[in-house]
Amino acid sequence: MRTSFACLMKPVLHGYFRSSCSWRVRIAFALKGIEYDQVPVNLVKDGGQQLTDQYKTVNPMQQVPAVTIDGITLSQSLAIIQYIDETRPRPPLIPADLQQRAQVRMISDLIASGIQPLQNLYVLQKVGEEKLQWAQHFINKGFKALESILKQTSGTYCVGNEISMADICLVPQVYNAERYKVDLDQYPTIKQINQTLMELEAFKVSHPSCQPDTPDDLRS
């Protein structure tokens, strides 16, 4: 039977080492202890491998990540992560408490809709020369709000004391903020939670500096 056979196959992540949305999915797989294969899609080489007709059949939006899993192909990192969480529930990435679930999604969406899309590669290419200021502006705007929200919701992690999808979104966004030279000392709560998370194995093994497609000069 097709479905059973598909379930026995390892998931395949189409991603890019430096893409923050790809990193989100890598963290989710690592936290769940799920083995997966990676198919690198180089967003800059050859004008962008995500723009090929072949990749368009994987993700019509021509972005990474996309994941082939259980016989279907999904795009949009938060949809992928929630699918992984609903089909492989341990450990949970969305808490059981209904109000905490909403807070996890609110923080995840603040990053995934309110910050990341405005500083991704494709948008910055369109912005042109002022791209550093543009990226800093939107990251700072989002981080000011996020810092204020986290003061209400956080414990050890973004929402209480359990790791969730919100933490999976936070760490790659902080990595982007550092790339764009945002001063993180303005955001002590974000900085503290990020440091705590970066001590964990799942966040380390999924880091952009150690993926199959990481160039040698960026490895650590």
Added chain:
Amino acid sequence: MRTSFACLMKPVLHGYFRSSCSWRVRIAFALKGIEYDQVPVNLVKDGGQQLTDQYKTVNPMQQVPAVTIDGITLSQSLAIIQYIDETRPRPPLIPADLQQRAQVRMISDLIASGIQPLQNLYVLQKVGEEKLQWAQHFINKGFKALESILKQTSGTYCVGNEISMADICLVPQVYNAERYKVDLDQYPTIKQINQTLMELEAFKVSHPSCQPDTPDDLRS
């Protein structure tokens, strides 16, 4: 008891008649048959009422919508809609089937992260003179992908034959596309589903043309 008392109070939507993300939440309330109060936040008057210190305590991101419900205040429309769906389950806005759930979230996020943030008021103000072309570019890019995905997932509605959160995202985005003069004839599946949805009462009563804060000259 505070929680029980809060549950007896009507939810309050802080929104703006023309905001597509506010409209999403209005559709969800209408589909569920939930009565709510509206507090208008005029995004253009007085330089933008969302920028006041008072509103910042409601939503630190200084955007609409925000909803006060069951004693908490939430922002980010998809987090709000999923909270409403999980606390008031009938009729469901996310299907029971795990793969369809993922497809609903994928389509919702394609719109909510991949299109809307790049053509919202605040970003277009920063883009300046070329804002019409900028908005058209990102809406067309997203709609091309969406049209291709919907050909796989849709029945009467975006995913199969039941209304879902994906439909709640689709209709306000089509409204924005029309505002920015995008040629919808390029997207027959999007156009057809939108027409079908716009026949339904929940989408009509929540339309920007008939809200408490709709200016008289835009009423219909």
